[in-house]
Amino acid sequence: MKKTLLISAFFAASLFASATEAVKENVVVEEKNIVLNNNNVITLSVIGQGVAPEHTISPSQSLTLAKKAAKADALAQLAEKLNGVKVEGYDLVKNMVVQRSQVKTCVSSMIRHANIVETKCKGDLCEVEMELKVVGNKWYPELASAYK
């Protein structure tokens, strides 16, 4: 009798543990999909990459230019996240065969007060981690009206 009680208690405990884990997982998923609204502040984080050009005067110049290219890439990614991307697709089909397929994307935005979190350089490649805090009560009405 005691054995059966112990086994049933063990099963009940394990079931409770798995249920709480599922609840925790749900909470994590919800936190990952944070959406900007009037009352919250979200932080956009991106990593931009830049490669050193070949023809430079010195290695330090190529490194500096790689960092700057990485910064421009990071800002472009922030602009994509913030304002969206304009996409244009064009396919040329002749006699039921695709001759040419072209996709153009375009991003254009003004970004203020973006912070550089970390800059890493390894060989020719530089990576810049950048983040931008978006305050909901200031930016949500403007960003929302842009999509209407």
Added chain:
Amino acid sequence: MVSRTSVCLQIISLSLFGGDYYFTYSLTSKNIVASSEKLQISKKMTPTEAKPIKYFEISNDKYAKNEQEFVALYKDEITELILGQNAFIQSSSKTTNMITSDSSTLRSLPTLINIDFKEDFGIIGIYE
């Protein structure tokens, strides 16, 4: 005579209202490789009534002797500060038959800054 007067006026204005500069910066990168960079620095010739909205400090580790030298030696650091305040990015990519090429242009609007040069450091004030 006129040219002499204008030169005199310029010298007086430089000595009276020295320290205010316009910085304009642009960088073009193609396929994440920087291809061209342009920085224009212009000294302001008229007085500024407004006050800077933000101040930053740059320590004089490169031993600049005067304000002009400080601007020349620390132009990259100053540009970085300005890009933190306002940066205009325009990026486009084109994929033709699965081959992608992209180009980005990073610009800062002509930004007025004030440079207060001390011996050991410089205070950079950025106007609105």
